[in-house]
Amino acid sequence: MMKSIHGWGRYPCVDATLALPRTLSHCQDLLRDIRHPLIPRGLGRSYGDSALANTVVDTTAINYLLAFDEQRGTLTCGAGISLDALLQFIVPRGWFLPVTPGTRYVTVGGAIASDVHGKNHHHAGSFSQYILSMELLLGNGELLTISSQQYTDLFRATCGGMGLTGIILSVQLKLMRVSSSNVLQRTIACSCLENLVEHIEMSKDSQYSVAWIDCLAKGAKLGRGILTLGEHAEDGLLHVSSSRAHSIPMVMPNYLLHPLSIRLFNQYYYHKASGTRCQKKKAYQPFFYPLDGLQHWNRLYGRQGFLQYQFVLPKAAGIEGLKSILSTIVSSGKGSFLAVLKLLGQANTNFLSFPQEGYTLALDFKYSPAVLTLLSELDKMVIAYKGRIYLTKDARMDAEVFQQGYPNWQAFEEVRRRYHASGIFGSYQSQRLGLS
Amino acid sequence: MKNILIIGATSTIAEAVAKLWAVEGNAFYLVARNEERLSKVAADLRVRGAGEVKIRSLDLNDFSQHIPLVEDAYTSLGNIDIAFIAHGILGEQQSGERDFQEALETFNTNALSVISLLTYLANAMIERRHGTIAVIGSVAGDRGRMSNYIYGASKAMLEAFCSGLRARLCKHQVHLLLIKPGFVATTMTAHLKLPPLLVASVDRVAKDIDAAVAKKKDQIYTPKFWAVIMFLMRCLPTRLFKKLSI
Numbered sequence: 001m002m003k004s005i006h007g008w009g010r011y012p013c014v015d016a017t018l019a020l021p022r023t024l025s026h027c028q029d030l031l032r033d034i035r036h037p038l039i040p041r042g043l044g045r046s047y048g049d050s051a052l053a054n055t056v057v058d059t060t061a062i063n064y065l066l067a068f069d070e071q072r073g074t075l076t077c078g079a080g081i082s083l084d085a086l087l088q089f090i091v092p093r094g095w096f097l098p099v100t101p102g103t104r105y106v107t108v109g110g111a112i113a114s115d116v117h118g119k120n121h122h123h124a125g126s127f128s129q130y131i132l133s134m135e136l137l138l139g140n141g142e143l144l145t146i147s148s149q150q151y152t153d154l155f156r157a158t159c160g161g162m163g164l165t166g167i168i169l170s171v172q173l174k175l176m177r178v179s180s181s182n183v184l185q186r187t188i189a190c191s192c193l194e195n196l197v198e199h200i201e202m203s204k205d206s207q208y209s210v211a212w213i214d215c216l217a218k219g220a221k222l223g224r225g226i227l228t229l230g231e232h233a234e235d236g237l238l239h240v241s242s243s244r245a246h247s248i249p250m251v252m253p254n255y256l257l258h259p260l261s262i263r264l265f266n267q268y269y270y271h272k273a274s275g276t277r278c279q280k281k282k283a284y285q286p287f288f289y290p291l292d293g294l295q296h297w298n299r300l301y302g303r304q305g306f307l308q309y310q311f312v313l314p315k316a317a318g319i320e321g322l323k324s325i326l327s328t329i330v331s332s333g334k335g336s337f338l339a340v341l342k343l344l345g346q347a348n349t350n351f352l353s354f355p356q357e358g359y360t361l362a363l364d365f366k367y368s369p370a371v372l373t374l375l376s377e378l379d380k381m382v383i384a385y386k387g388r389i390y391l392t393k394d395a396r397m398d399a400e401v402f403q404q405g406y407p408n409w410q411a412f413e414e415v416r417r418r419y420h421a422s423g424i425f426g427s428y429q430s431q432r433l434g435l436s
Numbered sequence: 437m438k439n440i441l442i443i444g445a446t447s448t449i450a451e452a453v454a455k456l457w458a459v460e461g462n463a464f465y466l467v468a469r470n471e472e473r474l475s476k477v478a479a480d481l482r483v484r485g486a487g488e489v490k491i492r493s494l495d496l497n498d499f500s501q502h503i504p505l506v507e508d509a510y511t512s513l514g515n516i517d518i519a520f521i522a523h524g525i526l527g528e529q530q531s532g533e534r535d536f537q538e539a540l541e542t543f544n545t546n547a548l549s550v551i552s553l554l555t556y557l558a559n560a561m562i563e564r565r566h567g568t569i570a571v572i573g574s575v576a577g578d579r580g581r582m583s584n585y586i587y588g589a590s591k592a593m594l595e596a597f598c599s600g601l602r603a604r605l606c607k608h609q610v611h612l613l614l615i616k617p618g619f620v621a622t623t624m625t626a627h628l629k630l631p632p633l634l635v636a637s638v639d640r641v642a643k644d645i646d647a648a649v650a651k652k653k654d655q656i657y658t659p660k661f662w663a664v665i666m667f668l669m670r671c672l673p674t675r676l677f678k679k680l681s682i
Contacts, residue, residue: 001626001627003627003629018626020623020626022446022470022473022623023470023472023473023476024472025472058626061623064477064479064480065479065480065483065484066476066479066480066483067479067483068483078476089484249633250632250633
């Protein structure tokens, strides 16, 4: 079927042939019959064109649970199941995801393809580190069981591999024990970037840590923000609330998110947190997934959509690197109300996994040609500081910036060639980045 | 512990409802065409807490299999508390307009095969004075529309049949629920361009069905707002309705 699809940023929007397989046999038939290159797709939460191609294989129907070991906390499931559905099953049974991204509306396959990280990367690493094994359907129709011990190179290519190595069909996960579905949250308002980074470093022992930054604040207030820390509660209450989220019913007019409205929002948001220093108990959904409470929030950015830009700067770049990038954004006047700063721990051995030890900043920009120019400027700065851009958020990075940020890209390509992925799996993003 | 028969168990709606019912060791007998998918659905229900889950791969358009199927389900489950009939096809309106054989396929699958199964299930439940039957109809059956009247007619036939059958079953403590979904995001509608504001999630529809079965309702629109939409649609005088292209 032909459908018009896009990523979460609603830019770009393309027409694609969409297939919706329901079984392994169906997937194998597709690989034989459908036009290449094709890209697997989960819930379409990557922001740019990582899950866009001429032919897209929607994996969300491969969403069954296959096995659950209550004692050991291991779960096997179809890769098309959402983290939300998974949590609804495991939380009442006293288990949680060791690593979770900022939205629960991604598939397990998608979480692996992006090798997502959460608010606890400095302690827990990334999603792939909790995959015990997975079944991957290769470009030649072969189904392989891969893990960090079996077909290690293919595993390292698939985790963070943006769907370019094959279709993940089923996954065996290691879960984390929890005694409560609640989280104890503390918020600290920080007057500037130095203050914020200082608090982040001081709070390293907290299980979870994430900071919102006011990226329109200038001068002495540059980088002011709110640090949110969290720990799993131990009150023994395991509950999944089914309260309905609010929703943005349709694409908003372009002028809604305007520097003035954003500035007003940022002022309000910062001062709201300024008074509070005590611990609050929250359900896991609003703590881990604050934006999921506003369904279709991406429609706020108007018809042309928006661009997400997330980069990481290594520790060596220090606060200077962050400051200079932030200053460039502030002086462009093109900030957004969503700017998130997190501390990341060490990189893993996956070829294209994004996290490396340092600070990561994620920003939204309403789409415009001027923003594209700004982002190219930022690219140069990120590369100069030896950082890189997160592929899952990217919609416009060029091949050179990619190759400089991910020096293992050639080893990645070599693995793809060896395992029949080159020429079979590809997206508009992979084309843009110069991958085969 | 309940004994549940699901016909068309690999339909998106049926899978979502079954997940809600896979608790407290409930036993299942699942019927569908695709055995590969069916076995995965069964595995899923077992993980979620179902008791015995039996599967049967069958083309429901093979009418000769209906009596043996009902008998086997009763033998396997002992008794049937809930029989949920969820199979159906959308068909292609335009091919059906040109070639009656295409339309006939829709009528066979959506109406006649369901009616055949209802006949034997009803008789079995009347004999035991026990059971609830839930059938998936559609808002499309409320009034035939230009864009999908073949599908609509098949569902309208079901509605009329269920209306009479419900009255007969009522005298024997057997309940019949007719479910009328509006637009739902399922594999059946994945290729259609539907107005996003009107499309319901499968999970929402499944919750409505679960609640309706538990309360032994006769008929539900899901989501509820379709009751209003279809009331207005039925009120439109024919000389105006025939001018619409919806």
